Amino acid sequence: MQFGIMSVSDVTRDPVSGRTPSEAERIDALVRIAVKAEEVGLDVVAVGEHHNPPFVSSSPTTLLAHIAALTKRVILSTSTTLITTNDPVRIAEEYAMLQHLAKGRMDLMLGRGNTAPVYPWFGQDIRQGLPLALENYNLLHRLWREDVVDWEGRYRTPLQGFTSTPRPLDGVAPFVWHGSIRTPEIAEQAAFYGDGFFANHIFWPKEHYQRLIAFYRQRFEHYGHGTQKEAIVGLGGQAFLAKNSQDAKNAFRPYFDNAPVYGNGPSMEDFMAQTPLSVGSPQEVIDKTLTFREHFGDYQRQLFLVDHAGLPVETVLEQLELLGGEVVPVLRTELEARREEGVAEAPTHAARVREVYGDGPVRQPRPNANRGDNVTGGSPYQDSEVAA
């Protein structure tokens, strides 16, 4: 089981101080938060992707590569990478490069994004959002697994003899989570490929997420990737902690009430009662988080949203101390004790390499010499089976 944090990377006015951080300050804060997450023993740091203010994370692989250089252990991920407006060829290249630089300490979560105007900025049509996501991923999946790809689809120019470089580290594609709340096609695609499925688990009652996770588990088994228990499920969640419950509620309330997404809507108490949000003492957050397993079954990754809605970076760092110091160690022990037999391990690069090669040699592709035409052609690597 992996525990971590996911950021939307919003730059939001602090409703208590009235101060809005600069983009430079927020980018620095994201890096500090990520480094701190590793320090306090968390396993995963995920950042979002947005292409409009008030967000700063337009280039997640650049940010994550920098974090990779400052850390040793934590897995870098995204929440989410836009599979709609990014060319799958660029995703294949950029994330493979990140995978090499991070020595395999990375994966990614694909999502469609929720900002309609982004689509035309990247030459796409939001009305085609879902088929675009599905088609793009079909291509991305091949680009990481086949050295030479011929491809034709509806939404991008055809590829002839295309090789995405660098090839994935150790010949093993980055692990992919498909994020969705209510779209069975996305869950179906995750199940078809045996990929992970992630429910953001922030805004709505658990029933919304239970249905789609159950569907994903059934379809994962249907496609022969393993039992339903072996399906790979990740969940979001949202917590704000203080040593005692009332301090947590008092401190978080102005941020909740003014939060960009649900501010001026439900009361914090209603939201806590009806959604996964927990605001309280470490024990309260532990208790609530343990209910997730009861609702969704044993799962592999828990990401908390801790740095949004204008919370100052110092507060977020304190939150991480409490999360890593008092909450996650208890959750690890408790969930380990409750874990059923036959549940999948959380995905790591090392485990995936073992799965592919066992103790055998790991592929390290070496390109053939450039033939002068700058076209890779049919046999770009020295170990390719097809003769040059």
Add this chain to the structure above:
Amino acid sequence: MTDPRILRLAVVSAGVSDPSSTGLLADRASERFVALAAETGDRVVVDRVELKGVLPELPAALGSQLLGPRLTAVAEILAAADAVVVATPVYKAGPSALLTGVLQVLDDDVLVGTPVLLAATAGTPRHALVIDDQLRGLFAYLRAATTPTGLFASGDDWQDPALAGRVDRAARELLALARSEVREAMRGAAGRGAGYASRFGSAANGVAVDLDSDLMRLATGGALPPRG
């Protein structure tokens, strides 16, 4: 003669006073519906919904799409109904924002094919066209099977015996639509009408998933068919 059956009737009132003339009009339609059904031995289970009960949850739902337990219960009642009576007061020459607000936060497919009798009350007969001019458009969007007769009552109508005649006509139409199983026919055998917008996990659709679609084939490594 078909076998007697049990019909579920949801009676939804957006009236806010107690007693309210809107609720009263809805009840008269409901009682007539039950009596007419009984003539052929059909039994009716009535779910009475006072929308004012969801008022505390409505602002949050409008602002954040978070449906509280009361709104969720309303969605479930509507989704399970074989027929619905909807009654609203008229304010400022339009239906109550309580009714339109609730319908705006529920899933689009909650009433697809469901027979609905539209009723409205007002302080003056000059609002009589609110049903036909405003409510019908909303329920057309929801793909509900509305009765041809709408039921309108202003102050004077309560003293006019003709109101009972209109109540009878509207209730008969609603019963005829419910018995015709228009909803089942529109939604199709799997409970998902071909082509009607429907979301996974909605109260009306449940967790039925159509695996035989172009998108599902694309999701599983296939290609979209050529543009037609």
